[in-house]
Amino acid sequence: MKQTLRDLAEKLGCHLLGDGSITVSSVSSLQSATSESLVFVEDAQHLDTALRSSAGAVIAGDFATGSAPKPILISPQPRLTFARAARLLRDPERDRAIHPSAIVSISAEIGRNVAIGAHAILGEHVRIGDETTIGAGSVIGGDAGAEVKIGSHCRIDPNVTIYPGTTLGDRVIVQAGAVLGSEGFGYVRDSQTGHYEQFPQIGRLVIEDDVEIGANSTIDRGALDETRIRRGTKIDNLVHIGHNVEIGEDVVIAAQTGLSGSAVVENNVIIGGQVGIADHVRIEAGAILGAQSGIPTKKIIRGKGVVFWGTPARPIREYLKELAFLSRSAKERD
Numbered sequence: 451m452k453q454t455l456r457d458l459a460e461k462l463g464c465h466l467l468g469d470g471s472i473t474v475s476s477v478s479s480l481q482s483a484t485s486e487s488l489v490f491v492e493d494a495q496h497l498d499t500a501l502r503s504s505a506g507a508v509i510a511g512d513f514a515t516g517s518a519p520k521p522i523l524i525s526p527q528p529r530l531t532f533a534r535a536a537r538l539l540r541d542p543e544r545d546r547a548i549h550p551s552a553i554v555s556i557s558a559e560i561g562r563n564v565a566i567g568a569h570a571i572l573g574e575h576v577r578i579g580d581e582t583t584i585g586a587g588s589v590i591g592g593d594a595g596a597e598v599k600i601g602s603h604c605r606i607d608p609n610v611t612i613y614p615g616t617t618l619g620d621r622v623i624v625q626a627g628a629v630l631g632s633e634g635f636g637y638v639r640d641s642q643t644g645h646y647e648q649f650p651q652i653g654r655l656v657i658e659d660d661v662e663i664g665a666n667s668t669i670d671r672g673a674l675d676e677t678r679i680r681r682g683t684k685i686d687n688l689v690h691i692g693h694n695v696e697i698g699e700d701v702v703i704a705a706q707t708g709l710s711g712s713a714v715v716e717n718n719v720i721i722g723g724q725v726g727i728a729d730h731v732r733i734e735a736g737a738i739l740g741a742q743s744g745i746p747t748k749k750i751i752r753g754k755g756v757v758f759w760g761t762p763a764r765p766i767r768e769y770l771k772e773l774a775f776l777s778r779s780a781k782e783r784d
Contacts, residue, residue: 451538452486468507480496510525555573570586576591600612601622603621615671626666651672670692677693692712731745731746737751
């Protein structure tokens with residue numbers, strides 16, 4: 451979708467240097483740029499390379515002020531502005547129809563300009579907000595049970611399953627193969643027979659606005675109450691979130707991480723890949739868990755901006771000191 455640099459600068463809140471009538475249609479790397487591409491640099495070291503590239507224009511910081519051979523959009527956060535520009539330049543949805551092979555229950559409530567892909571199934575008590583897209587082969591709700599609510603401007607990719615009792619806010623993105631609202635892993639052991647029987651898994655799953663969920667991730671509904679993912683959280687591919695988990699705002703969770711039941715993750719936490727979090731753990735606001743860390747049951751992780759690493763996880767400085775001590779001890783034995 452072509453836009454003039456003048457229009458882009460106004461929408462992005464940038465100061466434009468150069469010809470505002472030039473149009474761009476996409477974003478790209480420096481290496482693959484064309485005359486209609488927009489690129490970005492975050493430091494003066496790479497500015498000359500960007501200006502010599504084939505790009506039509508460059509997003510850069512205040513270090514780029516002055517005359518230049520091509521237009522520059524000045525931004526205090528070039529990478530963030532580049533990401534926002536990419537969304538503005540993305541081609542709009544062209545086909546907003548309901549595919550003839552889709553199965554939509556007569557009780558479903560469908561908003562304005564909703565797209566539903568081939569072989570998707572929308573069961574009883576499903577409500578879909580305006581401008582939302584449901585991908586091919588997705589299954590939303592069921593023939594009976596609690597309703598499913600999906601807000602406006604959401605993107606549900608192909609082959610997503612959303613169980614009854616699930617609520618999604620606005621602008622939620624769910625990538626292919628994700629499963630939302632499935633039964634949690636909760637069992638009661640019969641002390642006489644040694645057999646296990648399932649504890650009721652009849653709660654809800656609530657996903658707030660602007661959450662993004664990666665491909666093949668799974669989020670269980672609450673056992674008796676709810677599992678909740680708060681506004682702005684970003685979840686990578688292949689993440690599992692158990693029943694009754696509470697995740698705060700603007701949390702980032704990398705791939706192959708698992709959170710056991712009733713864990714609490716507060717706002718602005720960063721969780722690396724393959725982290726294991728046991729049940730009833732609390733990760734307080736702003737903590738950072740390094741890749742492959744392990745958090746044992748009922749542990750509290752506290753420290754805004756502090757990196758924790760290892761199993762059991764502890765502050766990285768402490769962990770590295772332990773590793774250094776072990777290394778010295780091994781050398782002394784040798």
